Amino acid sequence: MLEQDWIWGLIGGLMIGGAGALFLLMNGRIMGASGIIGGLVDGSGRANWTERAAFLAGLVIVPALLVPLYGSVDTRLTDNVWLLVAAGLLVGFGTRLANGCTSGHGVCGISRLSLRGMAATVFYIAAGGVTVLIARHLLGVI
Amino acid sequence: MLRMFFAALAGGLFGAGLLVSGMVDTVKVQGWLDVFGAWDPTLAFVMGGAIIPMAIAWRVAARRKLSGLGTPIPSPSVQKLDPNLIAGSILFGAGWGLVGLCPGPALAASTINGLSGVIFILAMLAAMITLPALRRAFASTGKTAWTSAR
Incomplete structure (x- = not known):
């Protein structure tokens, strides 16, 4: 890790937390990405779909506008279709079953000392760690 | 309309934060999970940084019944x-x-x-x-x- 990585991590983290604070204090909503997306596509969030759609529009468009400032951004995402499909399905099922992901359970849950948020975070980080251990170091597929 | 404006603002700031923090880089994220390899602690700084303003927001919210735009504050976890x-x-x-x-x-x-x-x-x-x-x-x-x- 380059030394400036953690500084940018901290700055970006403060921005993410600021976004969650704004969404909570102005809109009265918990900023959970999987819940906002999931409620929009499975129909359970029909009552406030415009708010969800506006949030997602900002989430997609603003980074797209900022990328040119960096010249280019390499996200180093795999192009292995099977891995992408498997991961997408796991993330989709898992986050909706657990009612939250890194933003909802992680950022918003831990900050209010929610037992569910903290437990979810422990389990998804542990599962992610085991997955990287097996897929990278034992099987060599990632 | 105002609800959509603040939602888009929050979504935009969230997205900008993800870009600035480096969390769109999938190898950095996997690096955080790779405890037995080249471990990358960046994600801990992102998570820590995000929890600070959010913890303050929860304390402010606890003293209110309604959000700035009039929606009830989410009930206790x-x-x-x-x-x-x-x-x-x-x-x-x-x-x-x-x-x-x-x-x-x-x-x-x-x-x-x-x-x-x-x-x-x-x-x-x-x-x-x-x-x-x-x-x-x-x-x-x-x-x-x-x-x-x-």
Whole structure:
């Protein structure tokens, strides 16, 4: 890790937390990405779909506008279709079953000392760690 | 209209934060999970940084009944674990580790991830759309833990 990585991590983290604070204090909503997306596509969030759609529009468009400032951004995402499909399905099922992901359970849950948020975070980080251990170091597929 | 404006502002700031923090870089995310390899602690700084303003916001919210735009402040968190929470988090973590994407960064980087990003998002949406129907199907065939919540 380059030394400036953690500084940018901290700055970006403060921005993410600021976004969650704004969404909570102005809109009265918990900023959970999987819940906002999931409620929009499975129909359970029909009552406030415009708010969800506006949030997602900002989430997609603003980074797209900022990328040119960096010249280019390499996200180093795999192009292995099977891995992408498997991961997408796991993330989709898992986050909706657990009612939250890194933003909802992680950022918003831990900050209010929610037992569910903290437990979810422990389990998804542990599962992610085991997955990287097996897929990278034992099987060599990632 | 004002609700949409602040929602878009929050979404935009969230996306900008994900870009600035480096969390759209899937190898950095996998690096955080790679405890037995070249471990990358950046994600801990991102998470720590995000929790600070959010913890303050929860304290402010606790003293109010309504948000700035008049919606009730979300009720206190449920302090109860259930099998769905744990099983779901394990499935999510496995997918997160496989390619280094979770829902927020998948959307924030959707314009730069190319076809790979589209494939991931389509698979994620397909799972999200089918889960309620799967739950109903299992609920009607017999009681299993993961159909009981919600």
